[in-house]
Amino acid sequence: MNPDLVGRVFAPVSPYLVGREKVREFARAVFATSPLNHDPAAASAAGYADVVAPPTFAVVLQEATLAQLLAEPDAGIDFSRVVHGEQRFSYTRPIVAGDELTATLSVTSVKTLGGNAMVTAESVIVDPQGSHVVTAISTLVVRGDDA
């Protein structure tokens, strides 16, 4: 993998509008049964503008940014050898339906460990005012020939 990737910042992906039904669909997929995830009235009673997305929902937005990294011509990442190593989400506030969010990817680390390469990339996700909502951090392991 190309070590020069470290510090590279990619172009923001086009804004993602969080839909209520998408939140519900994702919630069902991760076995989330809280009324906050499904019922706008329950979410409203708890002080949210609309249904609240589960904690891992930001992966939906992050996906498009990681695709940029994998498609980068000089990255040298063989997708068929990529394994998800670590994942983290750091929120300033929960995502709710109606949010329009923009994600920007940057590569924070490239390491080689025992024949495998590891790349850590973070996607900073902000609202239309530029206020931080969540940072999604992924470490991808690219398996070497023997791994």
Place this chain on the structure above:
Amino acid sequence: MNLDKLDHRDDKLDHRDDTLDHRALAVGDVVAERTFSLTRDSLVRYAGASGDFNPIHYRDDVAASVGLPGVLAHGMLTMGVAVQPVVDWLGTAGWVSDYGVRFTRPVVVDPLEGASVTVVAKVGVVGEGTARIDLTVTYNNETVLGKAQAQVTFN
């Protein structure tokens, strides 16, 4: 659609936001425990909801061709499911403001038997209006997520 399947929960903990008093939390307290039954249906549903259509999560032939012991659950599905007992324990008393895991072992989902994933959520650190909840996530008696920690912020 078989949505009622999603409500299968083995936990005995109800939504407890009426009774949750975070000031009474102590390190080591188990705040939630639950077993989830993942099936191939769960994987297809998660693929659609997340947009991750890697065929190792639904095609036995593709999984075998890359040397896997079977079709695997998406790591992000396991991660997403594992935090739900914490979300339900919190109710409206707080929210998950930070959540991270390492993917240490794959979860193989048998076409007939599925896979049973058990989550135990325990208080790791108590802070000022916050707590770190440590998750032990096991499948076949082995942990599948490492350093699975959810930082919760109380309202």
